[in-house]
Amino acid sequence: MICMETGRIPADNPPATGTPMEYRRFGKTDEMISVLTLGGMRFAHGWNPPRQHLPRASVENAMDTVRRALAAGINHIETAHGYMKSEHLFGLVLDELKVPRTRYKMMTKGAPMTADETRRLVEEQLEALRLDHVDFYGWHGINNEERLAASCKPGGPVETLHRLREEGLIRHVGFSTHAPLNILMKAIETDLFSFVNLHYYYFFQHNLPAVKLAGSKDMGILIISPNDKGGQLWDTSQKVKDLCAPLTPIQFNGRFCLSHPEVTTLTLGMHAPEHFTSNLAMLNGETYFSPDDLEIKNRMDAPLGSLSTQCTYCTECLPCPEGINIPEVLRFRNMLVAWDMRRFGKYRYNMLGLMDHWFPGEYASRCTECGDCLPRCPEKLEIPRLLKETHHRLFDPKAFWVNKAKSLASPAWNRLKKWFGAQ
Ligand code: SF4
Numbered sequence: 001m002i003c004m005e006t007g008r009i010p011a012d013n014p015p016a017t018g019t020p021m022e023y024r025r026f027g028k029t030d031e032m033i034s035v036l037t038l039g040g041m042r043f044a045h046g047w048n049p050p051r052q053h054l055p056r057a058s059v060e061n062a063m064d065t066v067r068r069a070l071a072a073g074i075n076h077i078e079t080a081h082g083y084m085k086s087e088h089l090f091g092l093v094l095d096e097l098k099v100p101r102t103r104y105k106m107m108t109k110g111a112p113m114t115a116d117e118t119r120r121l122v123e124e125q126l127e128a129l130r131l132d133h134v135d136f137y138g139w140h141g142i143n144n145e146e147r148l149a150a151s152c153k154p155g156g157p158v159e160t161l162h163r164l165r166e167e168g169l170i171r172h173v174g175f176s177t178h179a180p181l182n183i184l185m186k187a188i189e190t191d192l193f194s195f196v197n198l199h200y201y202y203f204f205q206h207n208l209p210a211v212k213l214a215g216s217k218d219m220g221i222l223i224i225s226p227n228d229k230g231g232q233l234w235d236t237s238q239k240v241k242d243l244c245a246p247l248t249p250i251q252f253n254g255r256f257c258l259s260h261p262e263v264t265t266l267t268l269g270m271h272a273p274e275h276f277t278s279n280l281a282m283l284n285g286e287t288y289f290s291p292d293d294l295e296i297k298n299r300m301d302a303p304l305g306s307l308s309t310q311c312t313y314c315t316e317c318l319p320c321p322e323g324i325n326i327p328e329v330l331r332f333r334n335m336l337v338a339w340d341m342r343r344f345g346k347y348r349y350n351m352l353g354l355m356d357h358w359f360p361g362e363y364a365s366r367c368t369e370c371g372d373c374l375p376r377c378p379e380k381l382e383i384p385r386l387l388k389e390t391h392h393r394l395f396d397p398k399a400f401w402v403n404k405a406k407s408l409a410s411p412a413w414n415r416l417k418k419w420f421g422a423q
């Protein structure tokens, strides 16, 4: 059914959803990869340490997921050292399924801080993956100025990744980022990378200049988490569902992302049969957007366009002396007021400040009404009032404490504890 050399499904033998998989060139890497990527961060019990211990439920889940992905024509797998068991699961499953190495491209990521650590980490990752090389290695999380400087310093981790590339352990070097746009642009401008993993989707279009810049430099672009960080689209508001009909919100957003020729692929943490059904439905025979899809986009745009207190995410109001991430808080307000997206707003707002550099910023309740931000806002928004209102509508003490407990158990927290000598 699948051509094991190209990973393509013959036109007369499409996957169950009916539309054949599509492939795009991953920028200057010159590799053809599927527009949907199998992301590996959500397997059953996948986050429970130790990383090498693979419970049967995790293995069965990964096995079933990989089989489905291959059957759908997906030829790109994305994982990271930071995803606990994920690399070990892929290593075991791809080995046991005897998947030919030519059948898939493997991307992994890591955030080593020194040259020695980089070599050690990549060797450990290859061992976990049971591979002699990875196709794509992304420095994981160029999220702020410090991490940009640390990763790209002369003789540092990225330089070492390029040495490993020359040695054949890595085929292409890139980076992933959750950074503000200015840092993201700087990282692209280093010209050290062949691809970038970034956030860009319908409900967060602020990174469009980075998409354009990366495209102009012929970099491959992978969109991170279009369904989850993109709005928890599998369970969004009735209003969004109605506006997107007859498409699902997942289809609409996926097609929006793929309508950008610079975008190569969307990574999706699929780990259940229904995830394949909903995500494969994005495929549209390489037509993004059709006139019908454009009509849906116009309908979706209208509620935000008519919002008189819309924050345009221009970021002119920053910095706030209290460390409030004003544009992000007001983006959640835009989504809440324009599209009734309360569930997503609560999910993200109650994570603020708990994820270190992955999602920085203080709660809006910290606003002292100092007024510093007011003259800088071109929309003349009453920022303190809007922040207060948003906090009132989205802060959820129960969700906060659940997220706090999770963050205390996370690898990032453990690393922090190590750095500060607390263990
Ligand atoms: S008014 Fe509030 S949000 Fe604006 S700068 Fe002052 S503390 Fe920050």
Ligand code: SF4
Binding pocket: 310, 311, 312, 313, 314, 315, 316, 317, 318, 326, 327, 330, 376, 377, 378, 379, 380, 381, 383
């Ligand atoms: S300056 Fe105004 S419009 Fe711009 S991000 Fe800040 S609050 Fe939003």
